[in-house]
Amino acid sequence: xxxxxxxxxxxxxxxxxxxxxxxxxxxxxxxxxxxxxxxxxxxxxxxxxxxxxxxxxxxxxxxxxxxxxxxxxxxxxxxxxxxxxxxxxxxxxxxxxxxxxxxxxxxxxxxxxxxxxxxxxxxxxxxxxxxxxxxxxxxxxxxxxxxxxxxxxxxxxxxxxxxxxxxxxxxxxxxxxxxxxxxxxxxxxxxxxxxxxxxxxxxxxxxxxxxxxxxxxxxxxxxxxxxxxxxxxxxxxxxxxxxxxxxxxxxxxxxxxxxxxxxxxxxxxxxxxxxxxxxxxxxxxxxxxxxxxxxxxxxxxxxxxxxxxxxxxxxxxxxxxxxxxxxxxxxxxxxxxxxxxxxxxxxxxxxxxxxxxxxxxxxxxxxxxxxxxxxxxxxxxxxxxxxxxxxxxxxxxxxxxxxxxxxxxxxxxxxxxxxxxxxxxxxxxxxx
Amino acid sequence: xxxxxxxxxxxxxxxxxxxxxxxxxxxxxxxxxxxxxxxxxxxxxxxxxxxxxxxxxxxxxxxxxxxxxxxxxxxxxxxxxxxxxxxxxxxxxxxxxxxxxxxxxxxxxxxxxxxxxxxxxxxxxxxxxxxxxxxxxxxxxxxxxxxxxxxxxxxxxxxxxxxxxxxxxxxxxxxxxxxxxxxxxxxxxxxxxxxxxxxxxxxxxxxxxxxxxxxxxxxxxxxxxxxxxxxxxxxxxxxxxxxxxxxxxxxxxxxxxxxxxxxxxxxxxxxxxxxxxxxxxxxxxxxxxxxxxxxxxxxxxxxxxxxxxxxxxxxxxx
Numbered sequence: 001x002x003x004x005x006x007x008x009x010x011x012x013x014x015x016x017x018x019x020x021x022x023x024x025x026x027x028x029x030x031x032x033x034x035x036x037x038x039x040x041x042x043x044x045x046x047x048x049x050x051x052x053x054x055x056x057x058x059x060x061x062x063x064x065x066x067x068x069x070x071x072x073x074x075x076x077x078x079x080x081x082x083x084x085x086x087x088x089x090x091x092x093x094x095x096x097x098x099x100x101x102x103x104x105x106x107x108x109x110x111x112x113x114x115x116x117x118x119x120x121x122x123x124x125x126x127x128x129x130x131x132x133x134x135x136x137x138x139x140x141x142x143x144x145x146x147x148x149x150x151x152x153x154x155x156x157x158x159x160x161x162x163x164x165x166x167x168x169x170x171x172x173x174x175x176x177x178x179x180x181x182x183x184x185x186x187x188x189x190x191x192x193x194x195x196x197x198x199x200x201x202x203x204x205x206x207x208x209x210x211x212x213x214x215x216x217x218x219x220x221x222x223x224x225x226x227x228x229x230x231x232x233x234x235x236x237x238x239x240x241x242x243x244x245x246x247x248x249x250x251x252x253x254x255x256x257x258x259x260x261x262x263x264x265x266x267x268x269x270x271x272x273x274x275x276x277x278x279x280x281x282x283x284x285x286x287x288x289x290x291x292x293x294x295x296x297x298x299x300x301x302x303x304x305x306x307x308x309x310x311x312x313x314x315x316x317x318x319x320x321x322x323x324x325x326x327x328x329x330x331x332x333x334x335x336x337x338x339x340x341x342x343x344x345x346x347x348x349x350x351x352x353x354x355x356x357x358x359x360x361x362x363x364x365x366x367x368x369x370x371x372x373x374x375x376x377x378x379x380x381x382x383x384x385x386x387x388x389x390x391x392x393x394x395x396x397x398x399x400x401x402x403x404x405x406x407x408x409x410x411x412x413x414x415x416x417x418x419x420x421x422x423x424x425x426x427x428x429x430x431x432x
Numbered sequence: 433x434x435x436x437x438x439x440x441x442x443x444x445x446x447x448x449x450x451x452x453x454x455x456x457x458x459x460x461x462x463x464x465x466x467x468x469x470x471x472x473x474x475x476x477x478x479x480x481x482x483x484x485x486x487x488x489x490x491x492x493x494x495x496x497x498x499x500x501x502x503x504x505x506x507x508x509x510x511x512x513x514x515x516x517x518x519x520x521x522x523x524x525x526x527x528x529x530x531x532x533x534x535x536x537x538x539x540x541x542x543x544x545x546x547x548x549x550x551x552x553x554x555x556x557x558x559x560x561x562x563x564x565x566x567x568x569x570x571x572x573x574x575x576x577x578x579x580x581x582x583x584x585x586x587x588x589x590x591x592x593x594x595x596x597x598x599x600x601x602x603x604x605x606x607x608x609x610x611x612x613x614x615x616x617x618x619x620x621x622x623x624x625x626x627x628x629x630x631x632x633x634x635x636x637x638x639x640x641x642x643x644x645x646x647x648x649x650x651x652x653x654x655x656x657x658x659x660x661x662x663x664x665x666x667x668x669x670x671x672x673x674x675x676x677x678x679x680x681x682x683x684x685x686x687x688x689x690x691x692x693x694x695x696x697x698x699x700x701x702x703x704x705x706x707x708x709x710x711x712x713x714x715x716x717x718x719x720x721x722x723x724x725x726x727x728x729x730x731x732x733x734x735x736x737x738x739x740x741x742x743x744x745x746x747x748x749x750x
Contacts, residue, residue, distance in 0.1 A: 192540075197631030203540035203564030203603060206630060272548070273541030317549075319518050321539035321562070 005029070006422065007038050010048035011383060013373040015349035021052060023379045026422035031375060045427070047383055050416055053353045055087025055118075055380035057360040057369050059150065059179070059257055060233060060305035061330065063089070063120070065111065066104070067096025072310035072400045074108065077330070078117035079398040080308070082425035084330040085382035085415040087118050088361070088369045089308075093125040094155040100125035100136035102144040109146035117425045118418075121364060124148040126158050126167050126178060135167060142174040149365040152179035154233055157215060159185050164219060168228035175365060177255075179231040180219050182240070183281065187211035192321060194267040194282040202270060204320065207282045209237040216240050220247045220254050229253035231363055234307050236262045236281040238291035245300040255363050257305035258292045260329055260336035261405055265289075269405070275316045275323020276403055279309070296355060297346040303360040306333050310401035328404040331397050335411035338386055343412060368421070379422040388414035398431070434736050435547045435556040439567045439610040447614055448587060451575050453731035454724070455584060461497065461727065470738045471500035477530040478504040479521065480559070481537045486698060486722065487559050487569075491534050494729035498738070503528070518542060519551050526552040532737055533557070540564035555736045563601045568732060569697055570607035572725040573654065574615055576717055579724070580693050581651050589616035594646050596622040596678055597656025597705055600629050600667075604697045605656060609637045620646045624678065626667045627658075643678050647687040654695040655680050655706045671704055681707045685715055693717045 008021040013031070022030035022038055032038070063077035072080075074091070081089045091108050093099035099108060105122035112120020124141035128134045130153045141148040151171060158164045158180060167178050188211045193199050195206020216232055220243065223230035232244065235256045247254045261279060266286050269277035277283060295301040309326025316323050337356065341347035347355070353373075361370025371377040391410050394402035418426040425432055435441075442450070460468055476495040480488050488504065495502045505525065518537070525533060532555040535543045540562030547556040560566040578584055581591050593612055599605045599621050612619050619637040621628070632639055640646045647653060658678075660671055668674045685694060694706075694715045702708045711718060 195630050197634050200629030200631040200635075201606070203562050203606060205563075208630075273544045274549070314517070317517075317519060319537065319539040319542040319545050321541075322518070 004042035005038070006043045006045065006424070008045050008047040008052065008383065010034050010046065011050055011052040013052045014353060015051045018048065021047070023419065023422045026379055028373065028375050028377050028379050031373070045417065049387070050383040050385055051349055052373060053349065053382050053384060054357040054370055054373060055382050055418060055420065056085045056334065056356040057364065057366060058086050058089040058306050058308070058330065059231070059303055059360045059364060060154070061089040061091055061308045062094070062310065062326070063091045064310055065095065066107065071312050074111040074120055075115045076398060076400040077308070077310070078112065078115040078120060079431055080330040082117040082418050082420070082431065083398050083415060084332070085334050085384065085418050086330060087380040087382070087418065087420050088121055088366055089118055089330070090121045090123050090150055090364055092154045093123050093152060094130055098125050098129050099123065100128050102137065102140040105141050105146040105148050106144050118420060119366070119369070121366065122146045122148055123154070123179065124151045126151045126153045127163065130156050132156065132158060132160055132163065135163070135170065138167070138171055138176065139174065142176060149174070149176050150179050150231070150363070151176055152181065152233065154179065154181045157181050157183040157185060159215070161218065161222065165222050165226060168223050168230060169226045172228055177229050177231050177363060179233050180215065181233050182212045182215035182219070182235070184211040184214050191282070192278070193270045194284050196267070196285060198267055198270065202273070204270065209239050209284070212237055212281055213239040213243055217243050220244070220252055223254060224252050229255070232256040234259050234262065234281055234305065235292065235301060236284050236288060238288050241291045241295035241300055245295065248300060255302040255359070256300070257303040257360070258296055258301045259307045260304060260333045261327055262292055263289065263296070263304070263340045264336050265405055270320070273320045275318060275320050276327070277405055278320060278323045278325055279327050280325040293340055293346060297341060297351070302355065302363065304333060304337055304355050305360065306330050310399055311403045313402055316403045326403070328397065328399050328401060331399065332392060332404065332406050332411060334384060334415060335413050338413035339411070342386065379419050381419040382415060383417040384413055385416050386413045390414055435543070436567055436732055436736065437543050437547055437556065437558045438565050439570050439607040439614070442567070442611060442614060444587060444614045444616070447571070447574065447611060450571055450728065450731050450735065451578055453735060454575055454727040457730045457734065458727040466497050467499055468497060469499050470734055471495065471498040474500045474531045474737055475529050476500045476502050476733060477525045477533045478502065479525065479533050479535045480505065481507040481535070481542070482560070484536050484560065487536060490722070490725040491559060491729050493726045495733055497726070498730055498733055500733065500737070503530070518545070519549070522546055522552045526554055530554050532733065534559045536560045538562055557732060557736065560603055562603065564603050565607045566603040567607045567611070568725070568729055569604050570611040571732070572721055572728040573608055573695060573697070574611055575724045575728050576695060576721050577617070577652055580691070580717065587615040588612060591617045591651045592620070592649065593617050594620045594622055594650045594653045595656065596643060596653060596680065598627045598658045598662060599623045599632065599656070600627045602656050608654065609635055613637065620650070622646045622678065624668055627662070643684065644687070647684055649689050650692055651689050652693045652695060653680060653688060654697070656697070657699065657701060658705050660701070660704070675704055679705055679707065680710050682709050682713070685710045685713065688715065695721060697721070
């Protein structure tokens, strides 16, 4: 906890009227009229014209540690998260070894504490080794020091309907949730890109929308049948949005996330055969991009989750089929949301706080995150300059990898400062 | 920088120029000494990541007849089989002074990556990439069709060509649809619906599931190889049913126009997509296709590397 006092002068909570925010003892101590005197302020930050939001919470991050520290470490990934305005990230389970035991999730959690730049919340594997055969010890992971609540075999789908049913049921005992990577495996064998006219022309094996939508529909019905909640990872198609909307209209307990790249990029980029645009689920068509934006705007989609997926350069500097699936996302996420939703008027700043912080924190059952900007609340905060413009230079990202799809692209809006329980992790757009 | 990556890069005039050039160069091969000095001192690399004896030797013969130095690099038994990347292989070959790389690769788009990734600076010719394209095959097919249907000149306006078989996995079909359309021909693709690509209805061709319906009066039919393994992946129930519905036998060949011809890019599955009687019959131009392949590939190398370096008559790709 920070013992010192910080004042954010003239910050605009949710983009509304400016206030001076006093942070003390890791909490919001006061929200004062601008210019009010503050006793013993150790640090004053000029936050005029900056938007104040609760720190972002990522439901879907690949930190690669343990096992692939050549691509990312918990330290470098945490730095990327802080620079992106995140105060908590869920670290996916597909590490080596897989995070399928209490021992591994506690190790990840501890390494996150040591890095100290954001809360690293491990996701537990649903099945042993992500093999889809036998449930992992979900209860042990839930009871561990890491307090796992989100379970996912992300990277592969829990495709066996019985296993999925059991997992959905089992985690009710500790209020957990299964985050499904919705991909019918047989329909996507060898798939390289979205299936459609373009995949036919490019001669790349298609990944049809139905392979995602069929699993989402099945799992929503399964969750309804057993009275559980289910979370849909990186939803990417118009049909998926419609299915989730249908389910929510019926009051079913389903939540869903969309990645920044599916909000802005389309399959047209596959024409380059450059694997930096290769991702799973694949980039879809323009109609799908419109649909996920609408879904995020109307609340059908609960959260923006980055699916930050670092890969070493050699795994992308090759032919398309040999390239790895995945893109970086942490350091560019809020800029994509600003460009695709805030500036066109689809989402206001309260909406941004809801989709990037409040709802993902609630889905992950994180107590200290996603809280309102109010006196007494934990000071997990981010200051955003919505008018800033910056160009992505892959070599200057904090991530250990460079596989951003936004290289050389001008981004809208920038994270200026991030606070984790009152302690700045980022100031002036740099690690503090 | 000029490459041949896709038949889509070729305008009607580009295609006719290549075919005309192939015709001129073909006359050389009728002479006792089958060599031209055009590419003397230039180095052409055959970079074959996939086994394809016929395409490789065709390119080799074409380059040698133009007096180029030819290096053939096959994946098997090379550093590629030890895990060397496409990029490093390409860098190595360019360091050896390659002027053109002819690449066959199992990954769709690999030639496009070689041409546009900034790894190397030499010309790239696509000799077949995955299930994407095989533009020189389409050119040799067009050359063969033109010889028989248009007196060896001009384009293929109004000619009706039927292409039958595994369109979904066929780079030959993709390149042929694009090129034959550019040359004014009317193309009909015939296959079971399982072997048609998604979006084929947007291609510049007709689509049919019924071979007997498509063949009558056609000027040519091109049979595509169908791998027996497709049966195991449930693309069709059995080889017998495939042959019955989509195989070319003498009865069906007789439905063609009077002087209609039969093509096959090879290698053939005799008894599967084509009967031996048809493959060896009077309408078959399958062996001729091989000869024409050398001439067409000579023309491509000649135009990319030698003949018209100063003019932009034949700008193929950015």
